[in-house]
Amino acid sequence: MTTRIPRNARRVYYATEIVARDGRRVAGREQRSTTFREARDFLDRLGVPGGVAVWNGGSRNGNHDALATRHADGSWTQLNRFTGNWEALD
Incomplete structure (x- = not known):
């Protein structure tokens, strides 16, 4: 699924699949989204562990900040x- 991100978007959510290769964790498939729900649905549809980070374009540093993690058992x-602290997400 392709999501069109507006050029002037102040917040972009990145859903990234986590893949283990040769004992190392590396990034797999990734999707940019305009909402957290859309990013979360992407990982749920794949059924894989991964994470959702947010990029704040309005902030001075423009860094990615971790928001949520999907575990192999499907919990968030x-x-x-x-x-x-990391807390369970309903």
Whole structure:
């Protein structure tokens, strides 16, 4: 599925599949999305472990920040920015 990202988008979500090769974790398929839900659905449809990060174009540094992780069993965890802990995502 291809998502058209507007040129002036201030926030882009990256869903990335995590693949293990030769004992190392490397990135597999990736999709850019305009919403977190769309990025999460991409990994759920694939049925693979992975992560969702957000790129904030409006921020000064423009870095990717981790938001959530999909585990091999299909469960999701999200990063709580206040505590720095990973918590279960409903």
